[in-house]
Amino acid sequence: MQNFDLVILGGGPGGYPLAARMARKGWLVAIVDYTQEFGGTCLNWGCIPTKALLASSRSYHLLKNAADFGLSCSETSFDWQKIQERKNKITVQLRQGIVKMLEKSGVKIFNGYGQLCKDRVIKITGPEDNSVTEIQAKKVCLAVGSIPAAPTVFPADRSIFWTSNEALNTDKVPESLLVVGGGVIGIELGQVFAEFGCKVCVVEMMPQILPGLDNATAKRLLPVFKKAGLEILVGKKVEALAEKDGRAKASIDGVEREFDKVLIAVGRRVNYRFMENSDVQIVTEKGLISINERFMTSEPEVYAIGDAVKGPMLAHKASYDAMILASQWLGENVAADYSLVPSCVYTHPEIAWVGLNEEQLKEQQIEYKTGRSMFSANGKALTAGEGDGQIKTLLTPDGKLLGAIIWGPEASNIINEATMMSQFGINSHDFSRMIHPHPTLSEAFMESVENASGEGVHG
Ligand SMILES: Cc1cc2nc3c(=O)[nH]c(=O)nc-3n(C[C@H](O)[C@H](O)[C@H](O)COP(=O)(O)OP(=O)(O)OC[C@H]3O[C@@H](n4cnc5c(N)ncnc54)[C@H](O)[C@@H]3O)c2cc1C
Numbered sequence: 001m002q003n004f005d006l007v008i009l010g011g012g013p014g015g016y017p018l019a020a021r022m023a024r025k026g027w028l029v030a031i032v033d034y035t036q037e038f039g040g041t042c043l044n045w046g047c048i049p050t051k052a053l054l055a056s057s058r059s060y061h062l063l064k065n066a067a068d069f070g071l072s073c074s075e076t077s078f079d080w081q082k083i084q085e086r087k088n089k090i091t092v093q094l095r096q097g098i099v100k101m102l103e104k105s106g107v108k109i110f111n112g113y114g115q116l117c118k119d120r121v122i123k124i125t126g127p128e129d130n131s132v133t134e135i136q137a138k139k140v141c142l143a144v145g146s147i148p149a150a151p152t153v154f155p156a157d158r159s160i161f162w163t164s165n166e167a168l169n170t171d172k173v174p175e176s177l178l179v180v181g182g183g184v185i186g187i188e189l190g191q192v193f194a195e196f197g198c199k200v201c202v203v204e205m206m207p208q209i210l211p212g213l214d215n216a217t218a219k220r221l222l223p224v225f226k227k228a229g230l231e232i233l234v235g236k237k238v239e240a241l242a243e244k245d246g247r248a249k250a251s252i253d254g255v256e257r258e259f260d261k262v263l264i265a266v267g268r269r270v271n272y273r274f275m276e277n278s279d280v281q282i283v284t285e286k287g288l289i290s291i292n293e294r295f296m297t298s299e300p301e302v303y304a305i306g307d308a309v310k311g312p313m314l315a316h317k318a319s320y321d322a323m324i325l326a327s328q329w330l331g332e333n334v335a336a337d338y339s340l341v342p343s344c345v346y347t348h349p350e351i352a353w354v355g356l357n358e359e360q361l362k363e364q365q366i367e368y369k370t371g372r373s374m375f376s377a378n379g380k381a382l383t384a385g386e387g388d389g390q391i392k393t394l395l396t397p398d399g400k401l402l403g404a405i406i407w408g409p410e411a412s413n414i415i416n417e418a419t420m421m422s423q424f425g426i427n428s429h430d431f432s433r434m435i436h437p438h439p440t441l442s443e444a445f446m447e448s449v450e451n452a453s454g455e456g457v458h459g
Contacts, residue, residue, distance in 0.1 A: 012040020
């Protein structure tokens with residue numbers, strides 16, 4: 001049996017950076033994934049494919065609205081097969097890069113199902129021939145990620161009742177689509193299909209879309225998404241779904257409607273396949289693998305990171321876990337802190353937030369002042385035809401950033417200014433000395449901070 005210092009189960013954004021980091025530090029490392037598609041959910045069925053489709057839909061939108069830029073384009077159309085090919089090409093390119101990087105770092109790659117057994121033995125079942133290889137490690141890290149959670153009361157025919165996996169790989173844009181769940185995945189994919197002419201209805205049970213986003217912004221965005229072609233129903237429930245003549249019949253708050261397809265986007269659950277028929281049963285809590293502050297599970301020298309454990313189910317959080325765990329193993333006295341994990345929605349317009357929002361500040365009785373700046377007053381945004389949106393910053397009375405909420409162009413990039421300002425405790429006075437190039441979208445962030453501190457010249 002081959003022995004390793006570390007075996008990682010799962011080659012997603014949690015598993016692969018940890019493998020590379022520890023191998024480069026001289027550890028003998030193996031990584032196991034049952035797909036040859038290294039990069040995990042993020043690269044193959046998540047972040048990257050959705051962003052590739054969103055980029056095509058955004059370009060199509062610009063093409064349809066070319067006249068806004070003084071351009072003419074007599075005929076606009078799209079080829080869904082080519083859009084899919086483009087998306088797949090991007091994922092293949094990135095995947096190959098990860099495999100090369102792992103090989104270069106000296107990581108041993110195993111392809112197959114990993115089953116965790118006693119004494120950190122991993123049984124790997126080959127995906128094609130069912131051959132079994134056993135390896136053992138001093139340490140094991142479970143970076144097994146998550147899979148779509150579809151309520152069992154809903155039909156399981158995935159040709160009509162999609163999860164995000166089927167939605168991303170469909171060979172045709174449906175004529176109508178019901179999206180169950182107004183979270184990030186539902187809204188992003190809903191916008192993709194709406195832009196390509198599909199009638200999309202998003203139903204969210206909670207009183208607002210995008211949980212975690214501050215209430216006022218979530219409300220403000222409803223007409224914005226309506227203009228983008230999305231029908232959004234909040235505070236309504238999809239009570240039942242059934243198949244009828246190859247289509248979907250839905251009961252939404254007592255109203256019967258029919259759709260070509262349904263996207264069930266109500267959340268994700270941990271992939272526990274590593275424990276199936278195993279002599280090891282890891283302790284779990286509320287569906288997640290229980291860990292302590294050193295990522296240690298109930299099993300000796302077995303660790304867990306990423307979507308499988310507490311904290312937001314996001315790729316950058318999974319990679320952050322990996323880096324904190326690696327630092328702990330290398331002797332640094334650090335612990336994970338999820339108070340500044342940025343959340344981003346890559347729709348058009350983009351939405352991003354970090355830190356605390358106004359509801360949370362009020363609830364925690366934290367004193368704050370609010371700053372605002374509008375993209376309609378930002379030169380770069382207007383030249384790009386992106387004048388919709390605003391930046392809201394929330395500061396302590398002495399100018400420390402508590403939170404920021406952005407909707408508008410490049411929100412997912414601008415949010416880094418907020419995270420940096422908060423993480424490194426820069427106060428608003430010092431921040432306003434940082435020279436922002438002109439014209440840029442990030443100037444709007446500086447102006448929002450200055451607006452809160454009363455030091456701004458623009459309002
Ligand atoms: C549609 C969609 C869009 C998303 N968009 C974003 C986004 O824009 N930004 C963002 O930050 N996050 C996004 N996410 C979330 C992000 O993909 C996850 O948070 C991230 O991939 C979690 O990383 P991970 O390493 O914990 O797990 P995963 O990426 O899920 O990787 C786990 C890997 O483990 C493998 N595996 C599991 N069990 C075993 C086993 N027993 N044996 C062998 N291999 C195993 C799986 O094959 C998989 O490759 C999105 C998710 C979805 C579904």
